[in-house]
Amino acid sequence: QVQLVQSGAEVKKPGASVKVSCKTSGYTFTSYGITWVRQAPGQGLEWMGWITAYNGNTNYAQKLQGRVTMTTDTSTNTAYMELRSLRSDDTAVYYCARGGEKSGSYFDYWGQGTLVTVSS
Amino acid sequence: EIVLTQSPDFQSVTPKEKVTITCRASQSIGSSLHWYQQKPDQSPKLLIKYASQSFSGVPSRFSGSGSGTDFTLTINSLEAEDAATYYCHQSSSLPRTFGQGTKVEIK
Numbered sequence: 001q002v003q004l005v006q007s008g009a010e011v012k013k014p015g016a017s018v019k020v021s022c023k024t025s026g027y028t029f030t031s032y033g034i035t036w037v038r039q040a041p042g043q044g045l046e047w048m049g050w051i052t053a054y055n056g057n058t059n060y061a062q063k064l065q066g067r068v069t070m071t072t073d074t075s076t077n078t079a080y081m082e083l084r085s086l087r088s089d090d091t092a093v094y095y096c097a098r099g100g101e102k103s104g105s106y107f108d109y110w111g112q113g114t115l116v117t118v119s120s
Numbered sequence: 121e122i123v124l125t126q127s128p129d130f131q132s133v134t135p136k137e138k139v140t141i142t143c144r145a146s147q148s149i150g151s152s153l154h155w156y157q158q159k160p161d162q163s164p165k166l167l168i169k170y171a172s173q174s175f176s177g178v179p180s181r182f183s184g185s186g187s188g189t190d191f192t193l194t195i196n197s198l199e200a201e202d203a204a205t206y207y208c209h210q211s212s213s214l215p216r217t218f219g220q221g222t223k224v225e226i227k
Binding site: 044 | 139150151152154158163164165166169170175208209211212213214215216217218219220221
């Protein structure tokens, strides 16, 4: 069965960086993209961007350009999202989800989420 | 950016009642509209893809309709386990966007 398993919770200070991993299994990793979505406490879902697993092409939300980098490791079927220069409003649960990189496509399987807390 | 506006924001419903949630897009998105269910402290789950196609394993009481700018998620005969927040999402253009969510509470 398709599974996306994310790394554990993180606590970071303002200005630091965080790297969240998303290890996948149960499907051919390079056949799908990985999308990252975040959810601030008590808020809705915010699309962060995607990466195409087979060639590493990325597309990021404009508000995160310059601070976010998404990568994949096809040898371990794992996707990564790094966010730099963290601010308090980056405190959120970060989700990876399969799909979304093609026009019209949806997110059919999601990771369990990783809470990132930014606090001094 | 395409803005998705859901209504209502909140709905309190008795079991077995019918629930209707609407999602309006700020411009036409064809059928590139998908619905997700998120229960407290859980990840979102895909319910409906391409406006009206049920995702595998989703109970038949969930259905979707619409195209262009106006879409509807219907839950027939609400069950207690359906208490959740429901989000629409468009994948017609960049950036991908979500509706603000509709919280469904069981009376």
